[in-house]
Amino acid sequence: MNLSLFLLLAFLGDVIGTTAGFGSATILTAIAIPWMEVKRAIALVAIYHAAGNASRIFWLRGHVHWKIAVPFAAWALLFTAGGALLTGTLQAVWVQILFGAFLLLYVLSSFFSFKLQLAATPKTIAWGGIFTGFVTGLIGTGGAIRAAFLLNFPLEKESFVATSALIALIIDLTRIAAYTGQHFTRSQDIPLCAGLALASFLGARVGKQVLQRLPVKRFRQFILGFLFLMAVKILWGGIQSL
Numbered sequence: 001m002n003l004s005l006f007l008l009l010a011f012l013g014d015v016i017g018t019t020a021g022f023g024s025a026t027i028l029t030a031i032a033i034p035w036m037e038v039k040r041a042i043a044l045v046a047i048y049h050a051a052g053n054a055s056r057i058f059w060l061r062g063h064v065h066w067k068i069a070v071p072f073a074a075w076a077l078l079f080t081a082g083g084a085l086l087t088g089t090l091q092a093v094w095v096q097i098l099f100g101a102f103l104l105l106y107v108l109s110s111f112f113s114f115k116l117q118l119a120a121t122p123k124t125i126a127w128g129g130i131f132t133g134f135v136t137g138l139i140g141t142g143g144a145i146r147a148a149f150l151l152n153f154p155l156e157k158e159s160f161v162a163t164s165a166l167i168a169l170i171i172d173l174t175r176i177a178a179y180t181g182q183h184f185t186r187s188q189d190i191p192l193c194a195g196l197a198l199a200s201f202l203g204a205r206v207g208k209q210v211l212q213r214l215p216v217k218r219f220r221q222f223i224l225g226f227l228f229l230m231a232v233k234i235l236w237g238g239i240q241s242l
Contacts, residue, residue, distance in 0.1 A: 010199040014052045018207025025049040026141045030230035038096045042140030043184035050172035051197035055204035056165035063162035068153055073170040075129025080171045083137025084178030093241045099139045100235030106144040107228045118152045137175045
């Protein structure tokens, strides 16, 4: 893929992630997998995602709900490393199949407006952190799970995005360390990582402006349709490689 095109898609992915409240890492990972080895794609997107979450926290500072974010992130931190280390032991084709299956289930549950009904308690925060951390470490994306648990708490739109971003940033930094230790990326990727970080920062800035103005329902439906097609492509490609 042309580098400029890839960075443009990264920028648009973070605009979408900030505006719609989901999907920047999911979208870019789905785009990257057909063009590069799946573990490298997951590691590069983790760096991009970390930059985007740091940007969202900066642009939406003051909206973080600390009493939810801190314990949620603490539980996630414990399980992210385990999921990331497990990824290193799996064949790349199985990581691709797991990601495709997860993406497909995520899209279908979103289309049918599935909502996980749980009490807004510390127990829900703990289980949310455990599942989010492990799945994100394993396949590189867990925003859908994080959102499913956070939606059980009465958070305003900006608070939801900022709190989710803080949790995700801590998860991202943990899995980046694990991926780097397993050599998922190469020294030649440093310029690309810098470009992805810049694209993510700018995308979050634009997304923040759009967040308060754009009705996101139809926008989300369009993106979910795109993700459905990518999920089928990734899953089928992995199955054919077995």
